[in-house]
Amino acid sequence: MxxxxxxxxxxxxxxxxxxxxxxxxxxxxxxxxxxxxxxxxxxxxxxxxxxxxxxxxxxxxxxYLGPFAPFESHVWLSVQDAAGHGDFRRLRSLAMGWLVRGYPRRVTALFQELVDRDDLPLELLCDRGIRPFMEEVGAAWREGRLRIGEEHMASQAILEALIRVSPQGRLEDPAAEGEVEEGSRPPVAVVGAVEGDQHHIGSLCIRLLLERSGWQVLYLGANTPAEEFSALQQTRRARLVCISVSPPASVAHILRAFDVLGRFYRPEHPYDLVFGGADLPRDLKLDGTGPFRSVHLFRSSAEFMDWVQKRAQEPSTSLQEEGP
Ligand code: B12
Incomplete structure (x- = not known):
């Protein structure tokens, strides 16, 4: 024993x-x-x-500890700290240790377990677990403690965890989409990263959060031209467009997307526009809301989800799918 x-x-x-x-x-x-x-x-x-x-x-x-043998006690403590106290330090050091020892699958499995738990709000995990872990990975790489390959393995491990738990196991059914009664279709959102931005773990967090709240998400991934957000919004009557922005992408990228989306906007297919990212410049000013139903800048997924929940309760602008 x-x-x-x-x-x-x-x-x-x-x-x-x-x-x-x-x-x-x-x-x-x-x-x-x-x-x-x-x-x-x-x-x-x-x-x-x-x-x-x-x-x-x-x-x-x-x-859930079985697959982590012989690290069950480390995992149990990390999960208790995270889910019980919102403290992710133990989790980060465990995941970092596995990463440098060449066990990225354990990192995926650990985050997958956390993403799946109902005693840990997903937005807390994204803002206070995943983002700081990836920041630490970035810092370790800059300081020469991690190789670039290990940084890539870390990104891949997290991407895999976020993709595997996506609840949209069902494929879209074009026939059913037309037949479903008005108002009972899930609201549609288009989510991705701004053109020129190769980072998309943040937008995957947003996709998963929206899916868990009953949205159908059309996910565009990294480096997506504004024109594509616009085209998809119109063909799929999306009620929400979410664009993730990480440095070095910055104000110019946001202003261009705002401008292009505004020019293609069709008032008969209204939507809310959201730009998100922890490093959005503080002095960023958009020129009003443009033609959009509303425009928002959010620096965390928790702020965003607060807004999504409040928005869904506004009767005049219900986020249910509109008729064609
Ligand atoms: C992983 C990573 C990469 C990976 C990305 C892999 C992938 N598939 O996504 C790769 C290797 C591709 C990469 C490339 C580069 N990277 Co990089 N990268 C990182 C790193 C280490 C982690 C980013 C991450 O995934 N974070 C985890 C997610 C969950 O956090 P997040 O994106 O911030 O998302 C959260 C919030 O921002 C918010 N959020 C995000 N999106 C949205 C959207 C909405 C709608 C809402 C509401 C909220 C929201 O909610 C999320 C949860 O909290 C950061 C380090 C850091 N300090 O951030 C550097 C970092 C961002 N990269 C950096 C750089 C410089 C680069 C490169 C230029 C490197 C190079 N010379 O090629 C290229 C950029 C290419 C480009 N044009 O985009 C710099 C940027 C510095 C700067 N100020 O310019 C950083 C900060 C590292 C550093 N300190 O040097 N990178």
Whole structure:
């Protein structure tokens, strides 16, 4: 048996959550059914993570920690910190360690687990988990601690995690689209990165957030000409266009996209226009809202999702799909 780590003394409900059973089942298992536990002075059961995992494997119960062996305890602590306290430091150092040791699939699996959890808001994971992790990767590369190949592996690991969990498992059905009753079609958004910008992990975060909120997202990826956002918005009657902007793309890129989209705008197919990115210049001024229904600049996915939720509740501008 592996040595038990005293940091990893779990409560009955933590073990129940991990093994996917009711806490009363865990209590029963500790009462003479083979799950080792001790009691605190106050009489509460405490169970070592290792003991819970050994017990689970003896009963053929799978946990999300299984594929991470022999790092189960590191992963459990990272996930607890992230989901329980919004603290991603342990997660970053674990992922960085795997990256430099050449285990990018573990990095993907770890972020995939986090993206899938319902006790961790996805916007928090994107803004405070994924973005700072990638910043750290960028800094490590600049300082010569990571090779460029490792930086690329990190990007790929995160991209894969965000793509694998995309809920749009179903293919679009052109026949059904025409037949579905007005108002019951999901609202459509066009999402991608501004022309000249090769970064698109941020826009993938936005795609996933919108999909999880019931949107159908047409995803254009990196380096997309403004004309293409416009063309797709019109043919698919999109209600929202989201353009991600990362440095070195900057004000000139945003102004050009704003100008091109404005020129192609058709009032009979109205939409909201959003530019997003943590490094959007603070002094950026757009000339009013142009012809658009509204124009917004957001520096985080949390700010954006707040707005999306409020917007969906406005009756006059409901984000439901409009009729053709
Ligand atoms: C990975 C990476 C790359 C990868 C991108 C891979 C990919 N498929 O996306 C590659 C290798 C292609 C790359 C290329 C380059 N990169 Co680069 N890259 C990075 C790095 C390390 C991470 C970026 C990232 O993915 N972050 C994770 C995501 C989740 O964060 P995010 O994009 O900021 O998104 C968040 C918010 O901004 C916001 N958000 C983003 N989009 C949107 C959209 C909407 C609608 C909303 C609401 C919100 C929103 O929400 C997200 C969640 O919080 C950064 C480092 C850093 N400090 O950021 C450098 C960085 C951005 N790159 C940089 C540079 C210089 C380059 C290159 C010019 C390098 C070169 N010489 O070729 C090229 C640029 C090419 C181009 N024209 O775009 C610099 C930019 C510095 C500057 N001020 O100009 C940085 C800052 C690194 C540095 N410090 O030097 N890069």
């Amino acid at each position: 592996q040595p038990y780590n005293s940091d990893l003394f779990l409560t009955t409900s933590e073990v129940a959550h991990l093994l996917g059973v009711h806490p009363s089942t865990v209590k029963r298992w500790t009462d003479g059914e083979g799950l080792e536990a001790s009691k605190t002075d106050g009489g509460h059961r405490r169970i070592y993570l290792r003991a819970a995992l050994d017990f689970a494997s003896g009963r053929g119960i799978e946990t």
